Amino acid sequence: MSERVAVRKTYKLFIGGKFPRSESGRSYLVQDSNVSLASRKDARDAVVAARAAVQGWAGATAYNRGQILYRVAEMLEGRREQFVALGVPADEVDAATDRWVWYAGWSDKLPQVYGGANPVAGPYFNLSTPEPTGVVAVVAPEAPALLGLVSVIAPAMVTGNTVVVAASPSAPLAAVTLAEVLATSDLPGGVVNILTGHLTETVPTLASHLDVNAIDLTGVTDADLAAELEVGAAQNLKRVLRPAPADHDWFADPGITRMTTLLETKTVWHPKGV
Amino acid sequence: MTATATSARSDLSELGRSEIALRTFLHGLPGVDQVGAEQRAAQLGTRSIKTTAKAQAIDLAIRMVDLTTLEGADTPGKVRALAAKALRPDPADPSCPHVGAVCVYPAMVPYVAEVLRGSGVHLASVATAFPSGQAPLEIKLADTRAAVEAGADEIDMVINRGAFLTGRYGEVYDEIVATKEACRGTDAGRQGRPRAHLKVILETGELATYDNVRRASWLAMLAGADFIKTSTGKVPVAATLPVTLVMLEAVRDFRAATGRQVGVKPAGGIKTTKDAIKYLVMVNETVGVDWLDPDWFRFGASSLLNDLLMQRTKLTTGVYPGPDYFTLD
Numbered sequence: 361m362s363e364r365v366a367v368r369k370t371y372k373l374f375i376g377g378k379f380p381r382s383e384s385g386r387s388y389l390v391q392d393s394n395v396s397l398a399s400r401k402d403a404r405d406a407v408v409a410a411r412a413a414v415q416g417w418a419g420a421t422a423y424n425r426g427q428i429l430y431r432v433a434e435m436l437e438g439r440r441e442q443f444v445a446l447g448v449p450a451d452e453v454d455a456a457t458d459r460w461v462w463y464a465g466w467s468d469k470l471p472q473v474y475g476g477a478n479p480v481a482g483p484y485f486n487l488s489t490p491e492p493t494g495v496v497a498v499v500a501p502e503a504p505a506l507l508g509l510v511s512v513i514a515p516a517m518v519t520g521n522t523v524v525v526a527a528s529p530s531a532p533l534a535a536v537t538l539a540e541v542l543a544t545s546d547l548p549g550g551v552v553n554i555l556t557g558h559l560t561e562t563v564p565t566l567a568s569h570l571d572v573n574a575i576d577l578t579g580v581t582d583a584d585l586a587a588e589l590e591v592g593a594a595q596n597l598k599r600v601l602r603p604a605p606a607d608h609d610w611f612a613d614p615g616i617t618r619m620t621t622l623l624e625t626k627t628v629w630h631p632k633g634v
Numbered sequence: 635m636t637a638t639a640t641s642a643r644s645d646l647s648e649l650g651r652s653e654i655a656l657r658t659f660l661h662g663l664p665g666v667d668q669v670g671a672e673q674r675a676a677q678l679g680t681r682s683i684k685t686t687a688k689a690q691a692i693d694l695a696i697r698m699v700d701l702t703t704l705e706g707a708d709t710p711g712k713v714r715a716l717a718a719k720a721l722r723p724d725p726a727d728p729s730c731p732h733v734g735a736v737c738v739y740p741a742m743v744p745y746v747a748e749v750l751r752g753s754g755v756h757l758a759s760v761a762t763a764f765p766s767g768q769a770p771l772e773i774k775l776a777d778t779r780a781a782v783e784a785g786a787d788e789i790d791m792v793i794n795r796g797a798f799l800t801g802r803y804g805e806v807y808d809e810i811v812a813t814k815e816a817c818r819g820t821d822a823g824r825q826g827r828p829r830a831h832l833k834v835i836l837e838t839g840e841l842a843t844y845d846n847v848r849r850a851s852w853l854a855m856l857a858g859a860d861f862i863k864t865s866t867g868k869v870p871v872a873a874t875l876p877v878t879l880v881m882l883e884a885v886r887d888f889r890a891a892t893g894r895q896v897g898v899k900p901a902g903g904i905k906t907t908k909d910a911i912k913y914l915v916m917v918n919e920t921v922g923v924d925w926l927d928p929d930w931f932r933f934g935a936s937s938l939l940n941d942l943l944m945q946r947t948k949l950t951t952g953v954y955p956g957p958d959y960f961t962l963d
């Protein structure tokens with residue numbers, strides 16, 4: 361019997377729940393694999409997909425979103441060996457799985473912690489509640505490839521935002537494999553969209569895009585580029601998360617700032633009866 | 635096309651007098667090569683139109699839009715807003731051209747007419763018991779007259795598909811002729827203005843075959859249509875590229891045979907700038923630049939305009955805008 365021919369994998373983008381090649385047809389060689397090289401039009405398509413998903417995802421109950429994030433953790437656990445084979449340290453995979461579970465728990469608790477009744481001088485109930493801001497563009501940190509990516513995606517989406525993320529250009533395989541996890545986790549298409557390739561091609565488009573409501577610059581290491589992106593973001597007053605310091609410890613307790621920065625607060629005044 | 639090129643002009647004008655002559659002519663038209671038409675349409679859809687050519691195409695497409703609202707829930711306020719948008723699609727950019735026409739139900743015509751008067755934007759009204767066309771002829775004609783009296787200068791009529799599919803071509807022909815006559819309006823109503831243009835909707839989604847589309851196109855043109863239009867937008871299958879290709883070929887051959895130029899209007903399902911540009915490429919390659927004008931080619935669409943405006947803004951400002959920055963209706 362002849363020797364079996366190996367099935368080689370094509371690493372593609374993740375847009376609107378599908379795995380398309382780059383619109384430009386380009387790819388680049390990284391980690392011994394050919395990976396799609398996203399263009400600015402792929403970024404535009406991803407924003408369209410993310411915008412279309414906002415209504416359904418933000419409208420889902422917090423309980424339902426939490427269940428889906430937990431499901432992502434389950435699927436990631438099942439693919440642990442696959443990530444290890446890609447070169448992700450085992451403890452990083454475990455930390456990433458735990459992070460999904462941690463954020464899943466926050467889905468119906470954040471509004472209680474971060475919103476609530478305000479004491480006002482008048483005959484009113486005054487209630488504040490956090491609401492998702494809409495489409496969030498995210499630049500994932502260069503490393504750690506998996507834990508870093510999960511640590512920026514999960515807090516943005518758990519509250520009801522949809523996400524377009526530019527994955528680590530030097531280690532995109534973990535990101536594309538995470539897309540396969542997301543695609544099998546009951547997550548509606550378009551809630552998370554993953555672009556691989558050079559940051560300078562896709563991120564400026566996302567920063568200046570008027571249909572993007574917030575941008576997380578965590579993975580931007582070049583200070584000049586970060587400044588330029590903030591200028592682009594200022595055009596429609598996007599919420600901005602500044603780049604993370606180089607020595608940031610991704611294994612540490614993340615806190616809730618990543619979630620709260622990407623929220624709007626809605627306050628309601630309701631007249632009290634006598 | 636050989637079959638029509640050999641027909642003398644005088645023969646064509648006589649066809650309407652007898653059902654048999656009409657049938658013989660329509661069934662004598664050469665059949666459409668379905669695979670060929672679909673392949674040709676798909677091939678023309680792959681052209682890449684960029685930068686300045688794209689900017690030009692977008693402005694042309696905006697000028698060709700028949701901005702349409704045909705809902706049971708239309709109100710005077712809504713159609714007035716739509717008419718205001720037709721005059722100035724992008725209020726932020728005065729260089730943006732106005733659209734070709736506004737298309738509404740007859741009852742809404744007076745409200746739109748107030749806004750559009752003297753602006754150069756045409757006012758189209760659907761008529762003849764749109765969208766089904768299943769009403770007695772007298773009612774269809776009264777519908778048409780009412781729309782013309784109210785100020786419509788373009789009438790979008792539907793053909794009687796029931797009669798067409800049964801093979802009663804004479805009946806369809808006579809209805810179009812009668813509607814064309816009704817488009818003339820009374821002198822009092824039109825006050826010396828020329829008669830309203832007649833667009834004939836073939837509803838290609840219900841005609842089943844490309845051969846039928848070609849026959850219906852010829853039938854409508856022989857009966858005096860100024861425009862042939864693909865669809866009402868009210869059935870699941872609306873305008874497609876191959877259907878429009880067949881209709882474009884028909885108007886091209888009709889002009890070659892008779893010297894009269896007829897316009898084409900694909901309607902329904904055209905939502906993106908990319909789609910619109912595919913149609914423009916097909917017009918240019920099939921019938922040539924004579925038809926690349928709002929007088930001879932229109933898009934029946936509602937959501938297309940916003941996508942055109944967004945692409946236009948991207949070209950002029952360099953950043954992608956979002957749907958939040960454009961009005962919904």
